[in-house]
Amino acid sequence: MGEQLHLTDENLPDTVRQLGLAGPDEAVAVEAAGDGNINWVRRIRLAGGKSLIVKQARLALEKFPEYEVSTERIVFEARYLERARPFDFDRVLPEVRAFDPAQRILVLEDLAGAERLDEALARARDISEPMTRMARFLARVHRETRGAGAELASEFPNEAMRRLHGDHIFLLPYREEFPAPPETAARAQQIRADTELTGIAERAYESYLRPTGPLVHADVQPTNLLLRPDGPKLLDAEIAHAGDPAFDIATLIAHLVLPAAVRGDLAAARPVARGVWRAYSEEHGAAGRASLADVLRYAGLELVRRTVGAARVRFVESDASGLAVLELGTSWIRSPERCEPW
Ligand SMILES: Nc1ncnc2c1ncn2[C@@H]1O[C@H](COP(=O)(O)OP(=O)(O)O)[C@@H](O)[C@H]1O
Ligand SMILES: [Mg+2]
Incomplete structure (x- = not known):
């Protein structure tokens, strides 16, 4: 993997557009989401009010930067969602909206209101x-x-x-x-x-x-x-x-x-x-x-x-x-x- 694009609240809107999740001129607002310890996680709100969750795995863990763990972990997360999905009759798993394995970015359905x-x-x-x-x-x-x-x-x-x-x-x-x-x-x-x-x-x-x-x-x-x-x-x-x-x-x-x-x-x-x-x-x-x-x-x-x-x-x-x-x-x-x- 080359140098990882480090997502920030500032560059996230453009990244979301590049992933094809928003139109080229569509407004994308960035909000906090949860209080995860390990990964960088944000909620984005699109012009129509629709929202998504963006998760990026980075070498240094969010709240414990003294720990460094392979970012490949997000590949296994995406793979779990894929392998377990056929048995998910109750829709327990979030849907995947986009996955960029190179940048370790996973975009999920927003399960707000929980x-x-x-x-x-x-x-x-x-x-x-x-x-x-x-x-x-x-x-x-x-x-x-x-x-x-x-x-x-x-x-x-x-x-x-x-x-x-x-x-x-x-x-x-x-x-x-x-x-x-x-x-x-x-x-x-x-x-x-x-x-x-x-x-x-x-x-x-x-x-x-x-x-x-x-x-x-x-x-x-x-x-x-x-x-x-x-x-x-x-x-x-x-x-x-x-x-x-x-x-x-x-x-x-x-x-x-x-x-x-x-x-x-x-x-x-x-x-x-x-x-x-x-x-x-x-x-x-x-x-x-x-x-x-x-x-x-x-x-x-x-x-x-x-x-x-x-x-x-x-x-x-x-x-x-x-x-x-x-x-x-x-x-x-x-x-x-x-x-x-x-
Ligand atoms: N699809 C989602 N919908 C709503 N909230 C989410 C979603 N994914 C993550 N979150 C929120 O973000 C937090 C951190 O996400 P999580 O996937 O658990 O990452 P971490 O590995 O950092 O714990 C969760 O505890 C939850 O509050
Ligand atoms: Mg968690």
Whole structure:
């Protein structure tokens, strides 16, 4: 790839015209969109009022410029959208309006008017129905791509993103200290010294890195899930790879139970978490399906890294909430098979 055109609010209108998305003299207004951490993302508004989302992948990550990761990640995002689309009966995925692989620019349908899942969780909105639909979508993609084998893996050589993400889940929380309130930090230190937990995390990392398997989105977390009146939407497939399907449904379940664990009311989240697992299981069918134990182990690891890792979630600001999440997370990591009924 030659020198990348660095998109700015100033040069974006011309780029949009060159991509054929606006007429040569059409006005193009640029607005902020979301608060993504990794990529440069903007909303553009065309003369007729129609809007689009423009995403550009750059070597240095937007909010963590000290990290540099291959911009090829956006090629895998576009490829995920293409490979998963045939199974997207519920229109969970955004439509692609343009893709410039050379400049690493992806233009998507604007899914405005949505509430992000983290916001919905913060106000304890009932999200059973959209989450069930999301689970069914993931199950279909996993089921329909699991026979693709090495060929699928060769289409998604997304090692840089896969490892960066994996290190933050399975390694760093068990090796390094991250800022956290005092009691949470003390508990984190015990976790780092616990060879049973660190050993399980290491083995789970090996499963996550397994070289083949169905198409996994790998970042089914609340800031990538939008709830629209017409149904749930899934964004940001830049970590997509062929791998362990348990990882996708686990990430979703972890985030569905986390706020309830904070409130000391896990029972409140059980119906939605179980409903998600049931919908996933039914839609997938038994052949080649992930086990609930593998799912809960990954979910436990996600709960821990969201409390004592680099990407803490807003729900664990206080020690009381952090400790509650760590208790649930470590029990799922240690003995996921004993967590039924969960
Ligand atoms: N198609 C879209 N429609 C509406 N909002 C979007 C769309 N794509 C992204 N966004 C907003 O931008 C944010 C960042 O986009 P995302 O694809 O997740 O990039 P990043 O990799 O930087 O997280 C999302 O959390 C969402 O709020
Ligand atoms: Mg995102």
